[in-house]
Amino acid sequence: MPLPLYLLAVAVFAMGTSEFMLAGLLPDIAADLGVTVGSAGLLTSAFAAGMVVGAPLMAGLARNRPGRSSLAAFLLVFLAAHVLGAVTGSFPVLVASRVVAALSNAGFLAVALTTAVPLVPADRRGRALAVLLSGTTAAMVAGVPAGAALGTILGWRATFWAVVVLCLPAVVGILGGIPAQPAPRGPAGGPALRTELAQLRRVRLVLVMLLGALVNAATFGGLTFLAPVVTGTAGLDQWWVPAVLVIFGVGSFAGVSIAGRLSDRRPGLVLAVGGPALLIGWLALAVLAGEPVALLVLVFVQGLLSFALGGTLITRVLYEAAGAPTMAGSYATAALNVGAVVGPLIAAATLGVVAGHRGPLWAGAALVAVALLVALPCRQVFASRSGVPTGPAR
Incomplete structure (x- = not known):
């Protein structure tokens, strides 16, 4: 795999740490800012909502600009949003900072996905995506648990400062390692924006995006409220929260690796077995x-299965959106983050019912069941690889 892919993965690691770290910090944030844990969970939904809106919006704005400068600009805005989040004492301001961070994260990821695809042969998109997503899984293995531990020792604000520090070498790596390229997005450089947006009328593309959203809703709904399950339902000490997040992250890393090997050639197998x-x-x-003991084992298994299935569906979005070379990454990003918005909201609504802390887990099962019911009559979409040409490099 080309070196620029790994440089992009470093930046995705910093952003992934931020995106997932709140799973272990919600109780502390809620206590510090005087809100309920359920309300603090809105920080996850606010971030995901910014990702949903920001993915197509930022990708559209950046499509006529060189990839390297767009990536660096998005990352710097992301850094600034975390400085604001680290110093504020207001919950609404913290929510706003998460939305700004999400907009920049969405723009970065959409551009990164579009930048990464032309770096590899058309039949290796899944492998390229696995490298890119390894930044996210590495964040879950190392960054998120470290953030939870740092938050336990120094307070949740220290984790925001840690993300700021992580962003600095990522900016340097992008400016120094991503080749400078001219903006290719004018009429002569590829399809018009209207043509790319028209791809969203394709039933196959919308179906894969819907499935990705449902699977990710289950993942985010369960992960966001995993800390209360660990300390409440299982009765473990607070220090077990980062350990459980490590286990989930190790599973997710294994899942992404599986998706990287199978999503190009055997997507139907991943869906039929993994679903x-x-x-x-x-x-x-x-x-x-x-x-x-059962909790620890199943957290690993769910990390593996969630990311194997989710990674495969992201790859399918890129294949199905081949007619939108500058916007395909934003479609994948938006689809997964629709799930990340809906999942925690559904999960939070279950906390007040009889199921208690287990409610988000039951909700995850229900969401996956809906995904399987949607996918069952549409198996032909995953029956074979959709080998399609890539768009021009950024």
Whole structure:
């Protein structure tokens, strides 16, 4: 894989740390800013909402600009938003800072996905995507648990400063390692924006985006409220929260690796095996969450299955949106973050019912069940690889 892919993965690591770190910080943030844990969960939804809006918006604004300068600009805005989040004492301002961070993150990821695709042969998009997403899974293995531990020792604000520090070498790496390229997005450089947006009328593309949103809703809904399950339902000490996040992250890394190897050639196999297994896993986790050993094993399994399935669906979005070379990455980003908005909202609504802390786990099972019902009559979409030409490089 080309070196620029790994440089982009470093930046995705910093952003992934920020995106997922709140899973272990919500109780502390809620106590410090005087809101409920359920309300603090809106920080995750606010971030995801910014990603949904920002992905197509930022990609559209950046499509006529060189990829390197766009990536650096988005990353610098992301850094500034975390400085604001680290110093504010207002919950509304913190929410606003998360939205700004999400807009810049969405723009970065959309441009990064579009930049990465032309760097590899058309039949290796899944492998390229796996390298890019390894930044996210590395964040879950190392960045997020470290953030949770840092938050426990020094307070949640220290984790925001840590993200700022992580962003600095990423900016340097992008400016020094991504080749300077002219803006290729005028009429002579590829399809018009209207033509690319028209790809959203394709039923196959919308179907894959919907499935990605449903799977990610289950993942984010469960992950956002995993800390109360660990300390409440399972009765473990608070220090187990970062350990459980590490386990989930290791599973997600394995899942992305599987998706990288199979999503180009055998997407139907991943869906047929991984989908039912993911449903069974959420059901088992909801039932056995009070047993610490079972909890630890199932958290690993769910990380693996969630990211194997989610990574494969992202790859399918890029294949199905081949007619939108500058916007395909934004479609994938928006689809997954629709799930990241809806998932925590549904999960938060279940906290006040009889299921208690287990409610988000039951909700995850329900969301995956809906995804399987949607996918069942449309198996032909995943029956074979959609080998399609790539767009021009950024």
